[in-house]
Structure formats: structure tokens, C-alpha cells
Amino acid sequence: MNRPKELVQLEDEDIDAVLDLNVKAAFYVTRVVTRQLLAAGMSGSMINVSSQMGLVGSPRRTLYCASKHAIEGMTKALAWELGPAGIRVNTLCPTFIETAMTAGMFADASFREWVTNRIALGRLGRVEEIMGAVLFLASDASSLVTGSALMLDGGWTAA
Numbered sequence: 059m060n061r062p063k064e065l066v067q068l069e070d071e072d073i074d075a076v077l078d079l080n081v082k083a084a085f086y087v088t089r090v091v092t093r094q095l096l097a098a099g100m101s102g103s104m105i106n107v108s109s110q111m112g113l114v115g116s117p118r119r120t121l122y123c124a125s126k127h128a129i130e131g132m133t134k135a136l137a138w139e140l141g142p143a144g145i146r147v148n149t150l151c152p153t154f155i156e157t158a159m160t161a162g163m164f165a166d167a168s169f170r171e172w173v174t175n176r177i178a179l180g181r182l183g184r185v186e187e188i189m190g191a192v193l194f195l196a197s198d199a200s201s202l203v204t205g206s207a208l209m210l211d212g213g214w215t216a217a
Contacts (some may be wrong), residue, residue, distance in 0.1 A: 062118040073121060080125035085132065088147075092140065101144030105195045106133050108149035110211040130207060137205030146204035148195050153211040156182040178213025 059079045061072045084106060095102050111119055112126030129149060136147040154173050156164065164170045164182065174180055191208050194200050209215055 060122040
């Protein structure tokens with residue numbers, strides 16, 4: 059969830075809504091899964107959905123960036139905490155993805171141009187481009203990967 063506004067325009071309800079969904083929900087789900095894996099003595103791979111904004115900042119995205127930076131911090135801490143149990147924890151960090159939910163945002167030609175000018179590939183991402191990364195992190199092909207942020211940002215953070 060994102061409520062793009064300048065910091066001074068954010069209302070308490072904006073802050074609560076974004077942090078509740080983007081941060082607290084991730085903590086609660088991760089805690090349940092962790093408890094079950096540990097109780098069963100199972101290893102595993104947890105994949106948190108972060109964002110390129112979890113590693114950088116952007117105008118009108120202070121709240122969103124804060125929420126995604128929190129996911130990055132949680133993921134790195136959990137990599138250390140759960141590594142001895144054979145549980146890997148990583149994040150996927152996509153750029154702006156073209157979906158029905160983002161269509162309204164990208165109907166604004168100037169915003170679309172602002173975004174695509176910051177992506178080295180010069181275009182928005184597609185949902186299907188995330189699937190391979192999920193498969194990689196969920197599989198044994200990534201058995202040495204934990205505490206990492208897999209960038210699916212078209213080069214946004216390469217600058």
C-alpha cells in the first residue's frame with residue numbers, strides 16, 4: 059500500500075494504514091510461519107515483498123519508503139536469527155509494476171514519464187517478470203542466499 063503525499067500532508071490514518079499493512083502484517087505472517095517451521099524442525103525460504111523504495115528514497119514516498127526499509131531491516135535480522143535453523147529470508151524489490159491497481163497512477167503521462175526516465179530499461183515492470191525471481195528464491199538454486207534484496211527494478215537503483 060502506498061499513499062503518496064509529502065510528509066506534512068500525511069494524516070495519522072495514512073501512517074497507520076500503510077504501516078499496518080506493509081510492516082505489521084508482514085511481521086505477523088512471518089512470526090506465524092517461523093513458529094510453525096521451528097516447531098516442525100523444518101528449513102525453508104521466506105520471501106518478503108519489498109520494493110526498490112526499500113533501498114532508496116523518493117519524493118512523496120516518505121511513508122512508503124519507511125515501510126519498505128522496515129521490511130529490509132526485518133529480513134536482514136531474520137537471516138541471522140533463522141539461519142542456524144536452515145531458514146532463509148530474502149526480499150524481492152520490484153520497481154513500478156504495471157497492474158490494474160497502478161493503472162490510474164500511470165494514466166498521468168507526466169508521472170509515467172518521470173518513472174520510466176528513472177528506470178534504465180526505460181519501461182515499467184510486468185507481473186510475470188517477478189515470477190522467475192520468486193521461483194529462484196523458493197528453490198534450492200538459491201540455497202546460499204539469505205538476508206539479500208533481489209532487485210527487480212530495471213536498473214532504478216543502479217545509479
